[in-house]
Amino acid sequence: MKTFDPKVFRLGYVALATADIERTKQHYLKAIGLTQTATGDDGSVFLSLGYDQHNIVLSPAGEKALRHVGFQLNPGIAVAEFAKQVRAFGLVAEIKTDSQPGIAELVEVEGPGNSIFQFYGTMEAPAPGFKKTAVAPVRLGHLAVVSPEGEKLVKFYEEFLGFRYTDDIQGIATFLTCNREHHVVNVVSAPESRLHHIAFELKDTAYHAVAADSLRAAGVKQLWGPSGHNIAGYHYDPDKVIVELYTEMDQFIPELGFHEPRPWHEHLPMRPRTWQLTELNAWGAEFSFNLAQG
Ligand SMILES: [Fe+2]
Incomplete structure (x- = not known):
């Protein structure tokens, strides 16, 4: 049997571009029940389910798009070492510091089909708490x-x-x-x-x-x-x-x-x-x- 030792262990966040950020933000805040934890300089909003700094990021743009996906690295893997491994695999990897609230350092990778990944070791957890109304997913x-x-x-x-x-x-x-x-x-x-x-x-x-x-x-x-x-x-x-x-x-x-x-x-x-x-x-x-x- 193949060993199971993935480099990441969970999906941390998904970043979406939207043409109407106010309307989309209201859906995730009011209907789904996320909490806004930060606002970016470019008008992005960072939304938390209840613990992490963010699980959904919304950014204003001309049309909807998937901007990137964030995965949390296994604790044994350092960001610099991971970036090296990505490059050895033949993909472009860039280490970014303070690119977003709550994540001091991450590796951004351009994957197949222009998919953008972000890999991080730790994310701050302001823990705004889970909503008691709305959908309030866990x-x-x-x-x-x-x-x-x-x-x-x-x-x-x-x-x-x-x-x-x-x-x-x-x-x-x-x-x-x-x-x-x-x-x-x-x-x-x-x-x-x-x-x-x-x-x-x-x-x-x-x-x-x-x-x-x-x-x-x-x-x-x-x-x-x-x-x-x-x-x-x-x-x-x-x-x-x-x-x-x-x-x-x-x-x-x-x-x-x-x-x-x-x-x-x-x-x-x-x-x-x-x-x-x-x-x-x-x-x-x-x-x-x-x-x-x-
Ligand atoms: Fe599904």
């Missing part, structure tokens, strides 16, 4: 990206960062993890470059109803769900970025090479495999939106 769990360089991107995650492949859907969408969650990243290979969705974990499954009620009160409709293996509901943010709220994510056991067995698994044990599109919806509900479109 963590940022994963993101899904569409990339024309999907294969290269998967290679970067697997071969360089040490992520583990946990499943794919017909070879088009590949799920990868750097911790015990079934996926921290989902890479969709398609001839376009964009963020597909970001996913927050809720406190527990009962909170799906609270979350749906909170979103409705804020004028936000569900796109689809909640349903699935990991129970997930989806809605659009004001920029039509899909936001997923999930609980009960399958837990991968790298030591065994399969997922923690659950009563609803169609395969016992559930090992990483290629799923067909027809296998994705055991309860028979029609998808009311197409996950392949943004």
Whole structure:
């Protein structure tokens, strides 16, 4: 069995560009329930789920875009050493100091398909606390990206960062993890470059109803769900970025090479495999939106 010793252990933050920062900020503050911890010189806003300096960064721009993704390095890896390893892998790496609030030093990497990564060792934690109203998720769990360089991107995650492949859907969408969650990243290979969705974990499954009620009160409709293996509901943010709220994510056991067995698994044990599109919806509900479109 391959060893599982990824260079990073969690997704720290996602930075989005938006054409209407006030409207988008209000969604994440009021409907989702994040807290603003800082404002950047360029008008960026830094939003925290409740502990970290930031988990979502919004920046004003002409149109929506995924600016970059921040991963936290394993404690044993120094920033300078990591930058060297990135360059040896053949990618451009730049060490940045004080580039954003709460992170003194990070390595910015230009990955395949013009995807920008930031890798940091430590982030300040002002711990503004978790909201008691609104959706109030507990963590940022994963993101899904569409990339024309999907294969290269998967290679970067697997071969360089040490992520583990946990499943794919017909070879088009590949799920990868750097911790015990079934996926921290989902890479969709398609001839376009964009963020597909970001996913927050809720406190527990009962909170799906609270979350749906909170979103409705804020004028936000569900796109689809909640349903699935990991129970997930989806809605659009004001920029039509899909936001997923999930609980009960399958837990991968790298030591065994399969997922923690659950009563609803169609395969016992559930090992990483290629799923067909027809296998994705055991309860028979029609998808009311197409996950392949943004
Ligand atoms: Fe997802």
